[in-house]
Structures are given as C-alpha cells and as structure tokens.
Amino acid sequence: MSEFEGKRLVKGNFAASYAARAANVQVVTAFPITPQTLVVEKISELVDSGKMNCEFVRMESEHSVMAGLIGASYAGARTFSATSGQGLLYMAEPVHWAAGTRLPIVMTIASRGIAPPWNIWADFSDIVTQRDSGWLMALLSGHQEIYDSVLMAYKISENPDVMLPYMLAYGGFILSHTSKPIHMPKQSLIDEFLPKIPKLGWDHVFLDPDRPIMHGNLIMPNTTPGYQEFRMKIQLAQLKAKPIIREVAKEFKETFGRDYGNGMVQEYKCKDAEFIMINCGILAKQMENVVDFMRSLGHKVGMLRLRTYRPFPTEDIIDAVKHAKIIGVVDRATAFGSPTGGPISSETMAALHNDPQTKDLRVIPFINGIGGRDVVTQQQKRQFEILMECYDKGELVKNEELMSTTYWTGAMGVK
Amino acid sequence: MSDWKNICKDKDSRPKEQKYKNWKELTPIPISFPDNAMQTGNWRSFRPVLDKEKCTKCGICWLYCPEGTIKQGEDGYYVIDLTYCKGCGICAHECPVGAMEMVTEEEAQESDVE
Numbered sequence: 411m412s413e414f415e416g417k418r419l420v421k422g423n424f425a426a427s428y429a430a431r432a433a434n435v436q437v438v439t440a441f442p443i444t445p446q447t448l449v450v451e452k453i454s455e456l457v458d459s460g461k462m463n464c465e466f467v468r469m470e471s472e473h474s475v476m477a478g479l480i481g482a483s484y485a486g487a488r489t490f491s492a493t494s495g496q497g498l499l500y501m502a503e504p505v506h507w508a509a510g511t512r513l514p515i516v517m518t519i520a521s522r523g524i525a526p527p528w529n530i531w532a533d534f535s536d537i538v539t540q541r542d543s544g545w546l547m548a549l550l551s552g553h554q555e556i557y558d559s560v561l562m563a564y565k566i567s568e569n570p571d572v573m574l575p576y577m578l579a580y581g582g583f584i585l586s587h588t589s590k591p592i593h594m595p596k597q598s599l600i601d602e603f604l605p606k607i608p609k610l611g612w613d614h615v616f617l618d619p620d621r622p623i624m625h626g627n628l629i630m631p632n633t634t635p636g637y638q639e640f641r642m643k644i645q646l647a648q649l650k651a652k653p654i655i656r657e658v659a660k661e662f663k664e665t666f667g668r669d670y671g672n673g674m675v676q677e678y679k680c681k682d683a684e685f686i687m688i689n690c691g692i693l694a695k696q697m698e699n700v701v702d703f704m705r706s707l708g709h710k711v712g713m714l715r716l717r718t719y720r721p722f723p724t725e726d727i728i729d730a731v732k733h734a735k736i737i738g739v740v741d742r743a744t745a746f747g748s749p750t751g752g753p754i755s756s757e758t759m760a761a762l763h764n765d766p767q768t769k770d771l772r773v774i775p776f777i778n779g780i781g782g783r784d785v786v787t788q789q790q791k792r793q794f795e796i797l798m799e800c801y802d803k804g805e806l807v808k809n810e811e812l813m814s815t816t817y818w819t820g821a822m823g824v825k
Numbered sequence: 826m827s828d829w830k831n832i833c834k835d836k837d838s839r840p841k842e843q844k845y846k847n848w849k850e851l852t853p854i855p856i857s858f859p860d861n862a863m864q865t866g867n868w869r870s871f872r873p874v875l876d877k878e879k880c881t882k883c884g885i886c887w888l889y890c891p892e893g894t895i896k897q898g899e900d901g902y903y904v905i906d907l908t909y910c911k912g913c914g915i916c917a918h919e920c921p922v923g924a925m926e927m928v929t930e931e932e933a934q935e936s937d938v939e
C-alpha cells in the first residue's frame with residue numbers, strides 16, 4: 411500500500427497537503443505564514459521527492475500567490491494554495507479578482523487572529539474580511555474533514571453552474587499543528603469521485619494564443635449586459651451552489667462513508683431540542699459533549715454546526731431551528747460595528763427574520779475563543795445556561811460578559 | 826446564444842457575436858473575441874502617416890507600437906491598422922529618420938476623401 415492510502419497520523423496542515431496531492435493539483439504557489447506554512451512546506455517536499463506531480467512556485471508575497479494561481483487557473487490548471495490571517499488580508503485584491511473571473515481555485519486557511527496586537531491563534535476574523543468577495547467558504551472542525559473537504563471543494567467549484575473559488579478555514583494551531591489519525595482513500599476512488607480536468611481549459615475562459623479572447627475588460631455603467639448583470643451572476647452562482655454542495659456531500663458519504671451533515675450544516679440532537687446553539691469549527695465538535703452532558707441533566711438542548719459559511723445556509727438553519735424556543739449563535743470571530751459584533755450571529759438574525767416560521771425566534775449572540783483563547787466545556791455549558799435563563803426571564807440576563815446584546819464569554823475577570 | 830458552455834472550446838464554431846435573452850444566459854465573465862473587441866481606433870485624434878520615401882524599413886515603429894497595430898506589408902513597408910491605432914505617436918517619436926508624421930484626424934480624413 412502506498413504511503414498516501416489508508417490510516418495515517420498527520421497534522422491538520424498535512425491533511426490539506428495530502429488532499430491537494432490526492433486531488434491531482436497541477437499548480438501550487440506558496441508563501442509562508444504562520445500557522446499555514448506547513449501546508450506548502452509539505453507540498454514542496456512531496457514535489458521535490460517526486461511523489462507529487464505539480465508545478466510548485468515560490469512567490470514573493472501573498473498577493474503574488476493569488477495572482478499566480480489566477481494565471482494558472484486561466485490556463486485551465488487545477489490550482490491550490492494556503493494562507494492565514496495577515497497573509498489573506500494582503501492577498502485581498504486578487505482574492506476578489508479570482509471570484510470575479512469565476513476560477514475554481516481552492517485555498518485552505520489556517521485561521522488566525524488579526525493584528526494588532528499580534529496573534530497567530532484560532533480566530534475566523536481573517537476569512538470574515540473576505541466573506542463578501544464571492545468565494546465559497548467552509549468552516550472545518552477536524553483533521554479528517556480538512557482532507558475530505560479539499561476533495562469536495564474541487565468537485566463543487568469546478569461544477570459549470572458554480573465556477574467559484576473555495577476557501578476552507580480551520581482554526582490555527584488547534585487543528586493545524588496537532589496530529590490525529592486520518593483515513594486516506596484509494597487513489598482510484600478519489601480519481602473517480604473528482605471531475606476530469608478539461609484538456610482545453612474551463613468552459614468560459616482560457617489562455618491560448620491560438621484562440622484569443624479578451625475578458626474582464628472595462629464595462630461602461632450603462633452598457634447592457636454590463637457590470638450589474640455580471641455581479642448578479644456571481645450571487646446566482648452562490649445560490650446555485652447550495653443544492654450542489656448538498657449533493658456532493660451526499661455523494662461523498664455514499665462513496666467514502668463519511669458524514670458531513672447535508673454539507674451546509676450538521677445537526678447534533680436538534681430534532682427534538684428546545685434550546686439550540688449554532689456553533690462552528692472545532693468548538694462545535696467540543697460542544698457535542700456538552701450537549702450530551704446537558705441532556706443527561708434533562709435539558710432538551712441541541713447544536714447545529716454551521717459548516718458552509720458562503721453561501722449562507724439560510725434554509726438549512728431555518729429548517730433545523732424553527733421548532734426551538736430560543737437559539738444562541740456562537741462566533742469565534744469579530745465583526746466590529748455589526749448588529750451583534752459577531753458575523754454569524756448578525757447574519758443568522760437577518761436570515762431568520764425573513765421567514766414567517768422563525769421571524770419571532772429570539773437569537774442570543776455569543777462571542778468566545780477569539781485569538782485562540784481556550785474555551786472549555788464548562789464555558790460552553792454556561793452558554794447553554796445563559797440561553798435557558800434568557801428564555802425563562804424573557805429578557806437578556808445581565809452579567810459582566812454582556813456588552814449591548816452580546817455575551818463575550820471567557821472575558822477578563824468574569825467567572 | 827444560451828449555451829455559452831462551449832463558447833471557448835473551438836475557434837471555428839464560435840459565434841460572431843453573443844446574443845442573450847436575459848442576464849442569466851450570460852457567460853460568467855464578459856468576453857470579447859478579436860473580431861468584436863473594442864475598436865480603439867475611435868479614440869484617435871492624431872493619425873500616423875508614413876512617408877515611404879524616407880522609410881528605411883528598419884522596423885523600429887513595429888517594435889515600439891504598444892498596441893501591436895503595425896505590420897509589415899508584402900512590399901516591406903510598414904502598414905498601420907487604423908481600426909485599433911489610438912494615435913499615441915510613439916512610432917513617430919521613435920522613427921530614426923522621421924518618416925512617420927502625426928497629422929490631425931480631420932486633416933487625414935480630408936485627404937482620404939480627395
């Protein structure tokens with residue numbers, strides 16, 4: 411058996427590298443940034459030792475990393491890279507270009523807090539800065555899921571109805587630098603699962619001197635079809651991606667036997683739950699234990715893991731929480747100045763408000779674990795207690811963690 | 826042209842222009858083919874005119890044209906594609922023997938009529 415099949419103990423970052431190899435990625439551009447560096451280090455090692463057949467280009471900055479991927483993807487190559495925090499911010503301009511040109515680039519993000527003050531630990535604020543760029547986004551919660559999601563991402567991104575780049579985020583260090591066993595399927599199965607890379611490039615754009623085209627050119631404001639219509643097409647592609655993500659998750663389960671909910675969200679004991687917490691990333695995985703514990707005390711609680719962040723799983727959330735008495739939304743990111751201070755809670759409120767089944771459902775926002783601060787099960791248990799108390803009293807429970815309408819649990823000086 | 830999915834596959838079967846019933850049928854990004862790209866010649870207010878008596882066929886103008894609108898004709902003299910020439914004047918500035926002269930578009934068009 412080859413070293414790339416079967417069970418192996420790997421770091422979260424290496425899971426991304428091995429998945430890129432398994433997906434037959436043709437071009438990788440790289441620039442190091444903590445905690446992502448190991449992803450591209452491993453790929454360079456694999457390329458150097460002849461175990462991975464791809465073009466590996468060392469770039470001088472993250473901006474050039476994405477520019478390089480755009481060029482390679484224009485030419486019809488399957489492309490991959492990885493970055494983190496400040497690197498993603500520096501990359502921002504071509505990040506938007508990649509989505510606007512509809513190139514199926516896949517990039518893993520070992521999410522970290524944004525400076526200042528310097529921070530390199532788990533915090534999804536970095537991808538939140540790019541959430542409206544048109545990229546598809548997923549928040550991952552395990553080593554195996556990192557590996558599997560890279561494979562799924564190519565299948566979704568390269569679907570002609572989608573053709574959008576994909577960002578896969580997982581918490582820096584907590585997932586990126588810890589090791590866990592993952593199962594890597596047979597290469598033949600993966601090759602069968604993934605779409606074929608078209609020999610003549612993508613259907614809508616390519617670089618070929620024999621078939622010259624001009625694209626991405628300047629459009630005057632009142633030209634039709636023009637700028638507005640092409641922007642509408644990006645939103646349309648995001649909406650079309652929802653059923654495709656669900657379909658690919660289902661197919662993945664049938665092929666490889668691993669379950670990621672419906673691809674958009676993953677429910678944990680939500681069916682009969684009265685109090686539901688929406689969570690994401692590794693903290694959602696941890697919260698499953700808390701749900702079990704709360705259930706053992708007789709509380710009917712449940713947890714909904716937000717797996718796909720873009721497109722926002724509006725229908726899936728409504729469907730999962732419509733019977734609840736009250737819900738909480740836990741963010742491991744900040745969106746300063748937004749209605750709640752947390753990105754997912756603000757958007758969940760907006761999503762629920764527009765549906766008659768959930769427009770009166772109370773949403774309690776929580777923010778925790780930012781900049782990689784530890785969130786232990788006791789804290790998550792307390793979040794459930796605050797949620798239930800808010801429902802019993804019919805109003806927000808006043809405590810030191812409450813700022814405006816949001817509970818910043820784990821803040822200084824609060825037990 | 827609702828089926829854009831093969832628009833880029835084959836040079837010969839590609840449509841001369843793209844027609845859409847509504848915006849949903851558009852290609853994912855705006856595309857122009859060389860035969861319907863923006864004709865930048867409309868921007869020109871000065872036109873380069875070649876004096877064949879002075880021209881030494883050295884090819885400097887061809888080398889310097891930033892838009893690639895200059896080509897060598899069969900007789901060896903260089904010809905300017907006025908559909909795309911913006912009239913920037915770089916060829917006239919670079920010509921070592923001063924064979925390229927910039928004349929105003931009005932003047933050039935008048936002499937065209939004559």
